[in-house]
Amino acid sequence: MNDWGDDEPGIDAEPFDVDDEPASPRERREPGSIFGVDLGELTSDLVAVSFQKAIRKQVTAVVSQAVEQAVTDALDEDVLDDLRIRVETAADDAVAQQLAAIDDAPEPEETDPPLYYGSVDEFVREYLIGAYRRRIDGQQRVWAAAWWEYDEAVIRLDALWRAWEKLRQDPSTGMSVWWRDHADHHMGVLFSPDGPFAGVKETDENRNKKGEPLPYTAPPEGLFPDERETAA
Incomplete structure (x- = not known):
């Protein structure tokens, strides 16, 4: 007790064990290097x-x-x-x-796919003469194996080829339109005895039998260059 008769407040302290020892410092080693670092x-x-x-x-x-x-x-x-x-x-x-x-951005240009046939000659040789099998007797129907010697025939066949290239891209009615509006019209004119082949010679090379392809003679080399090569 103090002089006034009151107990002095005690001091709170953590219990201390005389056997406790301070923590030892961390072990030190030279850093050195590893894997060359x-x-x-x-x-x-x-x-x-x-x-x-x-x-x-x-x-x-x-x-x-x-x-x-x-x-x-x-x-x-x-x-x-x-x-x-x-x-x-x-x-x-x-x-x-x-x-x-x-608003000013240009519309993307539509590009046509590459040509399937490179020239009108390839179109006639690979497609038309086999697809359009008609009996050529030199009387009711005429045809020239050397079709490329007749200007009107070349123009009409070239138009047929280019129309085919365009319409083949329409998988629904493209070919129907080509046959109805293009092939049947132009081929009817070409087959006519009064058409562009009216003066063709009545020789075996310009005739065929029923069910055979149309007569064909290859044009001079280079007359119809492959347009796929020039486009590339």
């Missing part, structure tokens, strides 16, 4: 980077706070209204430019 140098570099990162974080926080405060102090109500109007104007102009760029 200097552990001491690498660790020093990483510590430096970590220090820079930690300091940068603290500095960034201080700078951001200072800048935010400075901007807040500088932007009074009038300045903020002016800034808002300027930004809205710039945004409207930018949107208008983007929309104008979309």
